[in-house]
Amino acid sequence: MKLMHIGDLHLGKSLGEFDLTRDQEYMLDQLLGIVDQQAVDAVLIAGDVYDKAIPSEAATRMLDYFLSNLAQRNVYVYMVSGNHDSDERLNYGSNLFEANHIFISTKYEGNLQKHTLKVGEDETDIYLLPFVKASQVRHFLTEAKIEPYDDAVRAILDQADIDESRNNVLVAHQFVMGKSEDPELSGSESLGTQSVGTVEKIGCDCFDAFDYVALGHIHSPQQVGRREVRYSGSPLKYSLSEVNNEKSVPIITVCGKGKVEIELVPIRPMRNMRHLKGELKVLLDKSNVTAPEDFIYATLTDEEIISDAMGIFQQIYPNTVKIDYDNSHTREIEQVDISKIAENRSFDELISDFYRQMYGCEISEEEMDVMRTVAREAGVLHEAG
Incomplete structure (x- = not known):
């Protein structure tokens, strides 16, 4: 089965005094074209769908257009909220969306949401972890010892009781670090991430049970630790620090347990x-x-x-x-x-x-x-x- 991993769309964003609506519409059409060309079965959207907690009319219209077109193609969608998103607004209509195979997780409520995607005889369990804070996790997992942020995410995953014999994919919006270094930062995520020190960092070994981890939050496309733990990066350049980024979309082919192929398909902006x-x-x-x-x-x-x-x-x-x-x-x-x-x-x-x-x-x-x-x-x- 084929999965497309995207994140940090930041729909409704402007660049200084310049409106990016046309650029983002062009980008969404390009993503739909890649879905068709690659015969994608499901799209993983790793948070920061909107740029603001209260999205503009143009932003909500673009998301509706994108999801409607995916539904028409019978492509499954698995989406989590990011720190820029409003839980309530992104979650609006989620029950109706599920009838069209659009699954949205915007708030952690004590359980890690899981859906099983079946394509032919192949099955993959897809877990959805929205942006969370340690205080939220403590509220539900009162028995767990949660001090640093890393503890909170590990407690969520431990409680999920993941069957490691199956194909497992996680969609998450978090700041994940490699074994010896942090990911390369760029854009609007830089200041907020750097200011928290090590408190909100998660070790990539936290996700060893997953065959692929679709991350959002960092705008520069890159792997963290192993190649299967990856930030897709934002599909457009949103800051000066991103001018040298080569934007791309990871296409993940799950060939069987532990067999994952990753192809990076370039994205060309309307205006560079x-x-x-x-x-x-x-x-x-x-x-x-x-x-x-x-x-x-x-x-x-x-x-x-x-x-x-x-x-x-x-x-x-x-x-x-x-x-x-x-x-x-x-x-x-x-x-x-x-x-x-x-x-x-x-x-x-x-x-x-x-x-x-x-x-x-x-x-x-x-x-x-x-x-x-x-x-x-x-x-x-x-x-x-």
């Missing part, structure tokens, strides 16, 4: 995301301009700050998301010890030094007044004048 670096005139020279509709992050190496650089850039690349600088001034600032600079210095002195380093000239009194006003409104400056 690229990072350009160099002087503005060089980057925008006609001979260097390619794919102007792509989403662009630009790093300018010009020594002087260019007035309305964004406006100039968007005349050529209308979907420019962000512009920053890498020159002698910015590198000098990066090497400065901020704590020592701020020590025994007034607000005016700090702003004057910063302005001088950035622009190579003195700040005017009028400009300083503006900075003082902004600082007071932000609560940084408390003096009267």
Whole structure:
């Protein structure tokens, strides 16, 4: 049997001021095309289906379109919620969905949900583990000793009494680490994951009973530990740190107990995301301009700050998301010890030094007044004048 593993769709997401609805619709159609080409029997969706807990109308419409098309193809769907999803909203209509072979698990309620997929004479048990917190697990498994987050997931799996003689697949949205290192982070998941230290990390050996583990939460496609424990990654690039990612969809063929084949099928976006670096005139020279509709992050190496650089850039690349600088001034600032600079210095002195380093000239009194006003409104400056 063939399974397609996807996750971190983030339907309804925008990129800066740019709406991604058309890009996500294009991506969903491409996924449906892969389902047809690969003769997929079931789709595993590993959480963060929506970008926000309260999804937009466009986001819910896209999910309805995708699930309806899978149901029309008689393709089974196994979906769990992620930390971006609302349990209630993603679970809405789940009983009706089951009649069309769409199975959704959005909240852990004391048991690991299990469904058996049968294709011909072959059977695979598919387990669904939505995003959980240790406190949720303690509420139901009162006898289990649960301290770190890893304990909570192990307790859930122990209680599930998994028959290891059968084909077993798990769909989960968690932060899973290898035996010696963490997965490669990128995008919006980075900050939240790094801030929890080791508390919410799960060892990949936790999943040894499973022939394949379909993970969501990390946007960079990769295996964790063994090749059968895998993050599909987000199907689109959602941040600058993902510009070098080669997005793909894992197609898993279960050939029998312990026999799993994995093929990574590339996904091509409607509009790519690229990072350009160099002087503005060089980057925008006609001979260097390619794919102007792509989403662009630009790093300018010009020594002087260019007035309305964004406006100039968007005349050529209308979907420019962000512009920053890498020159002698910015590198000098990066090497400065901020704590020592701020020590025994007034607000005016700090702003004057910063302005001088950035622009190579003195700040005017009028400009300083503006900075003082902004600082007071932000609560940084408390003096009267």
